[in-house]
Amino acid sequence: MRLTPFSTLSLLSIAVGLSLASTAQAARPPAPDLSNSEFQQCLDGLKNSSKFRGVDSFTFNNYRPSQSDPSVIQSLNYQPEFQKDVWDYLSSLVDTERVEDGIRAKRQWADTLRRIESRYGVKAEHVLGVWGVESNFGQTLGKKPLFESLATLSCFDRRQSYFQGEYANALKIVQNGDIAPSDMTGSWAGAFGQTQFMPSTFLELAVDFDGDGRRDLVNSVPDALASTANFLDKRGYRSGEPWGYEVKLPSGFWGASNRKDKKSISHWRNQGLTLANGSPLPSDLNSAGLLLPAGPDGPAFLVGKNFDTFYSYNASESYALAIAHLSDLITREDSSKTDFITAWPTDDPGIGRQESRAIQQALLNAGYDIGEVDGIIGDNTRTAIQQYQSSHGIFPADGRAGQKFYRAIIGNTAATGSSQYGNQYGQPANSRPLNPAPADRMGQLIQQQTSPKSTSNTYSVQPSPSPSSNTRYRRVTSPDGTVKLVRVDEGS
Numbered sequence: 478m479r480l481t482p483f484s485t486l487s488l489l490s491i492a493v494g495l496s497l498a499s500t501a502q503a504a505r506p507p508a509p510d511l512s513n514s515e516f517q518q519c520l521d522g523l524k525n526s527s528k529f530r531g532v533d534s535f536t537f538n539n540y541r542p543s544q545s546d547p548s549v550i551q552s553l554n555y556q557p558e559f560q561k562d563v564w565d566y567l568s569s570l571v572d573t574e575r576v577e578d579g580i581r582a583k584r585q586w587a588d589t590l591r592r593i594e595s596r597y598g599v600k601a602e603h604v605l606g607v608w609g610v611e612s613n614f615g616q617t618l619g620k621k622p623l624f625e626s627l628a629t630l631s632c633f634d635r636r637q638s639y640f641q642g643e644y645a646n647a648l649k650i651v652q653n654g655d656i657a658p659s660d661m662t663g664s665w666a667g668a669f670g671q672t673q674f675m676p677s678t679f680l681e682l683a684v685d686f687d688g689d690g691r692r693d694l695v696n697s698v699p700d701a702l703a704s705t706a707n708f709l710d711k712r713g714y715r716s717g718e719p720w721g722y723e724v725k726l727p728s729g730f731w732g733a734s735n736r737k738d739k740k741s742i743s744h745w746r747n748q749g750l751t752l753a754n755g756s757p758l759p760s761d762l763n764s765a766g767l768l769l770p771a772g773p774d775g776p777a778f779l780v781g782k783n784f785d786t787f788y789s790y791n792a793s794e795s796y797a798l799a800i801a802h803l804s805d806l807i808t809r810e811d812s813s814k815t816d817f818i819t820a821w822p823t824d825d826p827g828i829g830r831q832e833s834r835a836i837q838q839a840l841l842n843a844g845y846d847i848g849e850v851d852g853i854i855g856d857n858t859r860t861a862i863q864q865y866q867s868s869h870g871i872f873p874a875d876g877r878a879g880q881k882f883y884r885a886i887i888g889n890t891a892a893t894g895s896s897q898y899g900n901q902y903g904q905p906a907n908s909r910p911l912n913p914a915p916a917d918r919m920g921q922l923i924q925q926q927t928s929p930k931s932t933s934n935t936y937s938v939q940p941s942p943s944p945s946s947n948t949r950y951r952r953v954t955s956p957d958g959t960v961k962l963v964r965v966d967e968g969s
């Protein structure tokens with residue numbers, strides 16, 4: 478849950494608005510030099526302002542930051558130069574790994590999800606879809622200290638009034654005893670916990686579902702899942718309805734993508750639309766709008782009210798489609814095919830995190846500084862890809878990590894050491910990688926936030942010198958829902 482104007486806030490979807498300057502220069506503005514005396518004066522003023530009336534002075538003073546955090550102002554003003562294509566966005570977010578994690582979570586939390594479904598009327602897989610996209614099933618919560626971020630945003634640059642309200646609300650959450658102060662970390666803009674609620678959304682919609690008297694969306698999976706269901710319910714979710722479905726347009730169909738222009742299913746039948754597999758449209762949607770994320774030549778969808786409730790979580794249709802698609806794949810319990818039935822209109826489809834990590838590892842092995850291998854194609858990785866493309870005669874040198882680049886670099890850096898590729902890619906454009914990654918998804922080198930606790934939650938695994946290293950890690954989910962990386966020696 479985030480502020481609508483900032484679609485790049487999501488921890489998991491920070492790659493949406495990636496930018497890449499034409500050279501290696503960063504698109505990110507420099508961190509501003511913020512005056513601390515101005516900051517402290519501002520906080521003095523806030524303390525006595527009407528917005529902070531419900532915050533007692535002990536709480537205000539106790540969590541009052543001694544310094545501002547200029548990096549959040551940098552994030553506030555971050556302007557991506559290039560938007561990511563929708564297929565890149567979806568393939569990085571809805572990949573085999575996340576579907577498998579979702580299926581596992583569905584089994585682990587089956588009883589809780591059943592009780593949530595009967596209480597709020599929200600389908601288990603829809604709750605799981607949100608959880609998976611928002612926080613990778615509780616594994617990625619964000620590490621920025623909330624009070625510092627929100628206090629800084631309250632005193633500098635744009636939207637101060639909005640952030641002052643969120644700052645006050647964050648203090649109230651701690652004052653109420655719902656969340657431990659040390660757990661108040663999150664995204665730069667203040668979204669936190671397994672549901673990534675903003676503090677105002679927390680106060681409005683968080684629920685205590687495990688019955689301990691606290692609404693703990695950081696550490697309690699039942700609280701987080703029930704709060705998500707409550708959010709969807711309060712935003713108009715219709716029990717028993719699907720979110721929508723992938724459809725096939727009749728040949729020659731001309732129509733605009735307009736999710737909000739809802740029509741009856743019989744209307745769409747009369748227009749010649751069918752399910753993507755050619756079956757007639759079912760009658761289980763009250764009304765639906767047409768969604769064409771990549772125009773009439775790509776996958777097409779009819780979406781109903783429940784899709785709109787996903788949309789209200791983050792005000793982005795691609796984001797809502799990721800939730801919808803992930804929930805379908807978790808329902809089907811099939812992680813082998815994460816594509817839609819209709820292909821995206823590109824000859825170079827996107828890749829998942831597994832392939833992204835393999836690219837990052839290959840770049841590291843080739844001597845490029847990409848930072849950490851995290852499966853997120855950020856500015857550093859894109860710059861390195863662009864440099865690699867330039868020095869290997871790959872055109873266009875656009876820094877994009879798609880399937881073609883994946884096959885090229887993996888082929889080029891394979892253990893044989895022979896380099897066979899010049900300025901063309903050899904493999905068929907639409908083939909999926911069969912044997913994807915020398916750096917396997919459990920990570921020869923991954924950095925992952927693995928537990929909701931803010932301490933000791935980062936397992937940073939050192940890069941192995943070659944793909945033949947025998948160090949492997951597997952993820953183990955403990956009964957309380959935390960996930961850990963456990964080293965597994967080869968052969969065991």
Ligand code: CA
Nearest residue numbers: 685687689691
């Ligand atoms: Ca609780």
